Amino acid sequence: MGRIAAKQTYIPTLLRLFRQFGYEGVTLAKISQATGLGKASLYHHFPGGKAEMAAAALAEVDLWLETSILPILSSKVKPIEAFELMCQEVSLFFNKGENDCLWAVLLLEQSSKNLFDSQINRAFSRWIEAIANVLITAGANEIAAIQRGEDAVITIQGALILCHGLKDFTPFQRVIKRLPQQLCQDI
Amino acid sequence: MGRIAAKQTYIPTLLRLFRQFGYEGVTLAKISQATGLGKASLYHHFPGGKAEMAAAALAEVDLWLETSILPILSSKVKPIEAFELMCQEVSLFFNKGENDCLWAVLLLEQSSKNLFDSQINRAFSRWIEAIANVLITAGANEIAAIQRGEDAVITIQGALILCHGLKDFTPFQRVIKRLPQQLCQDI
DNA sequence: GTCTATAAAAAGATAGAC
């Protein structure tokens, strides 16, 4: 197995660990146990150490956005249908609200050097812009469209936080179900 | 200065550190530097170590909820006025969106033992219930009222995340301004 | 490509003087 393919094998585990415990909360011991690899082997695949492992997890989320979300929003279907497909993917990715969002985890930690901030900034911006473009194409005012894109991200991120606080994931499912209509309201 | 009074002196600093870096991201070295106290002195005030220091910071947020938010929602003013006062306090506490929320930070970290989960759960529940009670008193349906309370928390938490991602705090101010009307809509 | 062993640094915590 080539090095790139080998790395791919461990990335879902890395993503799970970093979004669950945060950057500082993940230790090489935890990673070693979760992957079944010794520490030295981890450094073979990720010479940059923990920072490179977290970067790989973050890249996986970027890839999800690029391949599972943005294409839907660039397709020619009606806005309401695009948003329904988007919400379906979101619900799947976050396991109906039970998964944390790696973006939020890394942002809130503000770990020493803000290693990942610009990458996360770009991801948020691209998502918001893609939602706004759907609405603009449908005739919406540009400023209102961008605000709705922001509202969508706010709703998703806020619902994930609330649900983890309440240990009740029904609010996430409720707001996700409402979101497509909300985004198209009065457009 | 008595021990309790002395502790009080350092709590704002502790709150700032823990909400900025998270539980795992805060080190005793950082606390020592930020407070100007040596490590041993910190243990004099907080024999329970880092966990007790984080608990003190969290208690400060609880106190804010109890003294600055819940009384407003128990007062006899009109719902729209109560929510406007609430949002004013929220904006102040989070410095117009620039401060992180300690609840969110600690929740997302899921640090080993979930030390603070039940406390945060109770805080969210109390806040939601207080908002719902305002609306129920004004004649709203109970289930709808609770959902609006959830929506308020979702909006606040989500906006804080988004703003930190975008490094732009205007969305927080926008949704906070809109929130009172939104909560009273069609009630 | 994985391992054992080990180093080097950082972090949490304590003892005891003042």
Add this chain to the structure above:
DNA sequence: GTCTATCTTTTTATAGAC
């Protein structure tokens, strides 16, 4: 109540055998 010094454990990271 604060300090210096020290201890213990954890964590990151590397060397080198297989």
